Structure formats: C-alpha cells, structure tokens
Amino acid sequence: MIRSFKIRYTRRRAVLFSLLSLAAMPLAITLRPRVQSGWVLRASDR
Amino acid sequence: MFLDANSFSSGQVQRTKVCVFGSGPAGIALARSLSGRGIPVLLVEAGGDEYDDASQEFYRGTVIGDKYYDLSEARLRMFGGTSNHWGGYCIPLDAHDFDPHPAFPFTGWPISKADIAPYLEGACDILDIPNQFEERLLGRDVRQTQFQFSELLGIGEKYRDYIEASTTLDVCLDSALIGIDANAGGRIISATVRSTSGADWSVEADHYVMCLGGIENPRLLLWFNEQSGRRLIANHDLIGRYWMEHPLAIVGDAIFANGGEGLFRDDGEEASFATTGAFQRRVGVLNADLLVNEVPYSKTKGLIADIMCVAPGLGRSIMTLFDKELVCGARVRSHFEQAPVYENRVALGSEKDRYGIPRPELYWKRSQADRQTVVSTARAFAEKMADLDLARIRLADWILDDAPIPDADIMAGWHHMGGTRMSLDDSKGIVDANLKVHGIDNLYIGGSSVYPTGGYANPTLTIVQLSLRLADHLENVLGNSNQ
Numbered sequence: 001m002i003r004s005f006k007i008r009y010t011r012r013r014a015v016l017f018s019l020l021s022l023a024a025m026p027l028a029i030t031l032r033p034r035v036q037s038g039w040v041l042r043a044s045d046r
Numbered sequence: 047m048f049l050d051a052n053s054f055s056s057g058q059v060q061r062t063k064v065c066v067f068g069s070g071p072a073g074i075a076l077a078r079s080l081s082g083r084g085i086p087v088l089l090v091e092a093g094g095d096e097y098d099d100a101s102q103e104f105y106r107g108t109v110i111g112d113k114y115y116d117l118s119e120a121r122l123r124m125f126g127g128t129s130n131h132w133g134g135y136c137i138p139l140d141a142h143d144f145d146p147h148p149a150f151p152f153t154g155w156p157i158s159k160a161d162i163a164p165y166l167e168g169a170c171d172i173l174d175i176p177n178q179f180e181e182r183l184l185g186r187d188v189r190q191t192q193f194q195f196s197e198l199l200g201i202g203e204k205y206r207d208y209i210e211a212s213t214t215l216d217v218c219l220d221s222a223l224i225g226i227d228a229n230a231g232g233r234i235i236s237a238t239v240r241s242t243s244g245a246d247w248s249v250e251a252d253h254y255v256m257c258l259g260g261i262e263n264p265r266l267l268l269w270f271n272e273q274s275g276r277r278l279i280a281n282h283d284l285i286g287r288y289w290m291e292h293p294l295a296i297v298g299d300a301i302f303a304n305g306g307e308g309l310f311r312d313d314g315e316e317a318s319f320a321t322t323g324a325f326q327r328r329v330g331v332l333n334a335d336l337l338v339n340e341v342p343y344s345k346t347k348g349l350i351a352d353i354m355c356v357a358p359g360l361g362r363s364i365m366t367l368f369d370k371e372l373v374c375g376a377r378v379r380s381h382f383e384q385a386p387v388y389e390n391r392v393a394l395g396s397e398k399d400r401y402g403i404p405r406p407e408l409y410w411k412r413s414q415a416d417r418q419t420v421v422s423t424a425r426a427f428a429e430k431m432a433d434l435d436l437a438r439i440r441l442a443d444w445i446l447d448d449a450p451i452p453d454a455d456i457m458a459g460w461h462h463m464g465g466t467r468m469s470l471d472d473s474k475g476i477v478d479a480n481l482k483v484h485g486i487d488n489l490y491i492g493g494s495s496v497y498p499t500g501g502y503a504n505p506t507l508t509i510v511q512l513s514l515r516l517a518d519h520l521e522n523v524l525g526n527s528n529q
Contacts, residue, residue, distance in 0.1 A: 033432035037356045038298070038440040040428035045360040045438070 047210060051218035052243040062088040062216070064520060065237060065251035067223045069093075070127025072492035073257035074201050075172050075510045078208065079517035081215035085524060088249060089215060090239055092222035092258075093124035101242075104222070104399050107261070107406035111390075113453045114291075114410055120460050121259050125219055126202030128259060128460070134196040135504040136175050138166060138511075140333065142323030143383075143501035149330040150415070152288060152386045153499050156470045156479040162511040169510035174198045187325040188430040190309060191318045191335065196506075224401050226254070226270050226489070228278055233487040240401060253520055257492035257513070260289070260462025264392040264495060265406045267466060267476070267483075272394070280485055281473055286392035288467050290500045292381040292459040293412050295442075295451050297424035300338060300376040301349050302437040303367055309436065310374075315340060317376075320502060321423050332415075334382035334423040335502040346375030353438060360438070378427075378439065381459050382420040383502050385413055392465050412451060421445050461505050466495040480519045481512065492516060 033040045049060075066077045069091040077089040093101045101124065107117035114120075121128045139159065146154030170177040175194035182190040198204055209217050218239070224246070225238035236248045256263050264286035267279065276282045302309065309317040319336040326333060341349075350368055354361030367373045384390070390411065394404035428439035444452050469475025472484035477496050483489040492513050494505040 033429040035441065035446065037352075038443070038446055039353055039356050040425075040432050040439050040441060041357055041360070042432045042435065045357040045432075 047212060047216055049216050049218050051221040051239070051241045051247070052245075054241055054243075054245050054247045056245045056247065058245070058247040059236075060088055060216075060218075060247065060249050062086045062249065062251045063524060064088075064253045064255065065090060065249045066255045066257055066492075067237075068127060068257035068259065068262070068493070069125050069202055069217070070257060070259060070493070071129050071173075071201050071506050072509045072513050073127070073255070074205055075169070075513035076255060076257065076492055076517055077215055078172075078205055079168075079514055080520060081212055083517070083521055084214055085521065087215050088251065089209075089217045090221045090223060090249065091125055091127075091217065091219050093122070093127075094220050094242070095125050097122065097124050097130070101220075104401075106399075107408060108395050108397075109408045109410060111409055111411040113457055114408065115457065115460065117261065117406060117408060121261065121462070125217075126200040129201040129506070130199065132196070132199065132506065133504070134198070136170075136173055136194045136196055136507040137191065137503045138179055139501045139503045139508050140320075140323060142326070143333060143499060143503070147332065147499075148327065150332065150385050152474070155498050156468055156475075162508065162515055165511040165514040166507075168514050169507055170194070172201070172204075172510050173507065174204075183322070184319075184434060184436075185430050187321055187426050189320055189322055191320050193318055193504075222401060223256070223258070223266065224403065225273065226278075228274065228486065231487070232485055234489050251488075252524060253488045253490065255490040255492050255516070255520075259493060260465055260495045261392055261406050261408065263491055263493060264289070264465035265394065266403070267491075268392070268394050269403050278486060279476065279483065281476075284467075284474075285476060286465050287388055287390075288386040288464040288498070289390045289392055289408070289410065290384040290386055290463040290497070291410065292461045292500060292502060292504075293384060293416060293420075293451070294379060294381050294454065294456055294458055295420050296377065296454065297336070297380050297420065297445060298378045298428065298439050298441045299341075299349055300378050300431070300437045300439045301346070301353060301364060302374050302376060303364065303435070304372050306338075306340075306374055306376070306437065310338075310340070319427055321426055325426060329422050329426075331419040331422045332383035332385060332499075333502045334380050334419050336378055336380050336423065336427050338376045338378050341375045341377050346373065349375045349440070352440065376437075378424070380420050380423060381502055381504075382416060382423065383500055385415045385419075386464060386467070386499055387413060390464075417451055420451070459504065461494065461500065463494040463497040463500040463505060466491050467498045468496045469498065481516050490516060490520070
C-alpha cells in the first residue's frame with residue numbers, strides 16, 4: 001500500500017517536473033544572452 | 047664574484063659544486079639560492095654584460111608552421127637573459143593546470159601546485175612583487191583573476207652587487223656551453239665552455255643545471271645527445287617535442303557600465319578574467335586568460351554608436367551613462383593554453399652557428415583544439431558579462447565567422463614552454479619530478495622547457511618557484527653525498 005503510493009507519487013512528481021521544465025525551456029532560451037551583429041546581449045537589451 | 051672568462055686559457059679547468067648554465071630568472075634564482083646556503087656555484091652565461099648584436103646572432107633560427115617571431119628577437123643572449131625584455135606579468139599556475147585533462151592526451155604534471163606552493167613567497171620576493179593573487183567567482187564558469195606586475199627589468203641587475211660580494215657564487219660571462227662529457231655510468235664528468243676570446247675551457251662539478259631557455263635547452267640537449275651517439279638520453283626522439291607557446295588573439299571589444307568598477311586594476315588600466323577548471327573540463331577546452339584594456343574616448347564613442355544600431359534602448363541608456371563619464375570601452379584579448387602535441391617541436395636545423403652547433407628549427411602551429419579553447423572562453427566570458435549586466439561584449443568577426451585565428455603583429459607571449467618535459471616515465475618525459483634528466487645522474491634542467499603543459503599563466507613566476515624547489519633538492523643531494 002505504502003509502496004504503491006510512493007510509486008504513484010514519484011511518477012506524478014516526475015510528470016509534473018517534466019511539464020514544468022518544458023514550460024521553463026522557452027523562458028530559459030529567451031533569457032540566455034544572444035549574439036546580434038557580434039554583440040552578446042541580454043533579452044532585455046533588445 | 048665575476049670572473050673574466052676571456053682571460054682563461056684553453057684547457058683551463060674550473061671546479062665547483064654546482065654549475066648553472068644561463069643567467070635568466072631560472073639560472074639566477076637557482077644560483078643565488080644555492081650560494082646563499084654556502085654551496086659553491088659557478089654561473090656560466092653565453093652572452094655578455096650588455097646586449098650585443100654579435101652575441102645575439104647565435105639565436106637565429108628557422109620557424110616552420112604558423113607565423114611566429116624571429117627567434118633572435120624572441121629571447122636575449124646576455125646577462126639576465128630574456129628577463130631583460132620581460133613584460134613583468136606574474137600569476138601562478140592554477141591547481142587544475144597540474145592535473146591531466148581528460149580531453150587532452152599528454153597533459154598532467156608529475157607534481158601538484160602544492161609541491162611548488164612553499165616557494166611562491168620566495169619567488170615573489172625575487173621578482174619584487176606582492177604575494178597576492180586573489181580570485182573572484184563570477185557565476186559558475188568565469189572568474190576574475192589578479193596579476194602582479196614586476197618592474198624588475200633584467201634580473202641580473204638586481205643581483206649584481208650580491209654577485210660582486212659573494213664568495214660562493216662565481217659568474218663567467220661571454221662563456222657558451224658547447225659540450226658535455228659523460229662516463230659510461232651515466233654521469234657528467236665535465237662540461238666544455240667556449241669564451242668569446244675563443245678559448246675552450248671546462249667545468250668539473252658535482253651537478254650541472256641547464257637553464258638556457260625554452261629553445262636552447264632542447265637544442266643543446268639534442269646536439270649533445272647526437273654527439274654522444276644518442277647514448278646520453280635513450281628517448282632521443284622526445285627531446286624538443288611538445289613545445290608550446292601562449293598564442294594571442296583579439297577576441298572582441300567591450301563596453302563596461304560604471305567604468306568597470308570593481309573589475310579593473312587600481313590604476314584602471316586592465317582587468318583580467320579566466321574560466322574555471324570545472325568549465326574547462328565540462329566543455330573540453332584548456333585554460334585561457336582574458337585581458338581587458340581600456341580604449342580611448344573616441345573608440346568608446348564608436349562602440350556605443352555600434353550598439354545603438356543593434357539595441358537602441360540599451361544604447362540610449364549607455365549614452366546617458368557615457369555623458370556622466372560612467373562608461374568605458376575596452377579591447378579584449380586572450381593568451382590561451384596550447385594543447386601539447388608531438389608535432390610542435392624544436393629540432394636541429396641544417397645551418398650551423400659560428401661554434402658549429404646546428405641552429406634551431408621550430409615547428410609550431412596552433413591547432414583546432416587551441417582555437418576551440420579561446421573561442422569557448424571568449425563566448426563564456428561574453429555571456430557571463432551580459433548575464434550579470436557588467437558589460438556587453440562584441441565578439442570578433444573571426445569567432446562568429448568560424449574563421450582561423452587571424453595573424454597579428456603580436457602572435458604570442460614569447461613564452462617558450464615544453465621541449466624537455468617533466469614526467470615520471472622516461473618514455474614520456476626528459477626530466478623527472480626533481481628536474482633531473484632521466485638516465486643521467488647529475489644533469490638537471492631549469493626553466494619552462496620542463497613544463498608538460500602551460501596553463502595561461504605567464505611562466506616566469508613558476509620558473510622561479512621551480513628553481514627554488516630545485517635548490518632545496520640539490521642541497522639535499524649534496525648533503526647526502528657528503529655524509
């Protein structure tokens with residue numbers, strides 16, 4: 001009983017984390033400094 | 047005291063405990079340290095008291111491969127050696143420079159940074175610099191570093207008075223090492239020296255140390271081994287191999303807000319950075335420094351105009367700061383570590399010098415791995431500066447275009463490393479961890495030719511540390527042999 005709860009909980013947590021990381025990925029890509037005409041800029045610079 | 051070697055007659059024999067060849071930082075630091083312990087030392091220098099074209103001519107050689115300096119300009123044959131045109135940059139090697147790098151064969155020293163750390167204070171004292179090399183992490187991958195700058199120009203001058211008064215340190219100028227004689231048991235019994243006057247005299251010592259520089263050490267060792275029928279050093283092919291420099295590249299321009307406060311040296315002229323050892327392992331590159339130098343007002347204005355086209359909002363805010371004199375433009379250059387490769391080497395050329403010894407042929411190229419080191423370092427630095435909002439970097443076109451590193455007037459640091467590399471294994475190195483030549487009982491090598499890898503650190507400070515460590519070793523060996 002306890003074991004199956006743990007498995008279910010672990011699976012749910014894994015799914016949740018995957019969804020969260022997918023959602024965060026575009027944000028991370030946007031925030032990472034990018035090169036434009038040679039200049040390495042922050043997202044807020046553009 | 048100074049001895050007049052030009053008055054020596056042919057066949058004359060000088061006897062001493064330790065004979066040191068070469069009066070650059072490696073030779074003088076060693077000779078001074080030993081003589082200070084009461085050990086008799088003879089220091090033999092091929093050049094004269096001052097620069098002389100006829101003496102310097104011995105340093106001519108050929109370079110094959112990438113564009114490099116004229117070999118007769120990249121070093122000095124005179125009292126004090128190449129320290130006479132030294133820039134004075136000092137910084138210790140990093141701890142991870144001594145470790146093998148998983149992505150690069152032939153990396154790793156047989157000693158660690160801790161083995162030479164006890165000699166750092168003494169080396170700083172010799173070079174007249176404070177023992178202060180602080181680092182500041184800027185995120186995970188980039189660190190701000192601290193160089194010290196020696197104003198010592200010509201280490202010989204610093205010790206001239208000491209030498210003149212010394213009863214244990216004799217110095218012969220105008221005296222070139224031209225041969226060594228070894229017995230069948232692998233022991234040097236004498237060294238032959240030629241004075242500028244033309245007389246050939248000899249030195250008989252308990253121990254001999256070659257501190258002739260990163261080109262002369264391998265060149266003369268190759269020649270002496272050839273003369274002995276390759277019996278002195280079994281692994282003849284290894285002599286001169288894995289030679290390295292610190293190539294230089296301009297990697298970009300920078301705009302620092304707030305005048306780069308907290309990043310530039312107290313005199314405001316330069317800031318220095320490097321990546322962390324963890325970054326270098328993770329990305330698969332070697333070490334490199336990033337030196338940032340302020341550019342004039344007009345160039346700063348040009349950089350701001352350029353960024354205005356790309357990021358108008360940022361440009362306007364920089365312009366506001368510029369009006370308040372809170373912005374500085376800068377040029378970013380990098381001296382980077384070269385991977386030790388078999389093909390880069392000092393060899394004997396077909397042309398001979400006036401003493402009949404073959405001139406050096408230097409085979410030197412920067413590899414794709416070397417390029418990767420400087421490019422990855424520059425990119426990581428530029429991203430971190432933007433990320434922390436400390437600066438904006440405009441990377442050089444050759445980095446963005448995936449083009450070769452452009453040749454410049456200044457190609458490298460005049461840092462001659464490798465060629466007589468250090469290893470516990472005589473099939474992989476010329477000297478052991480005590481700088482003793484494998485297979486020869488009493489021949490040692492000082493200077494950066496023993497480096498298995500070069501890090502990015504200017505080599506002089508480490509050269510002096512190694513010499514002071516060698517002085518300890520020789521004192522122990524001499525003490526044991528006297529018991």
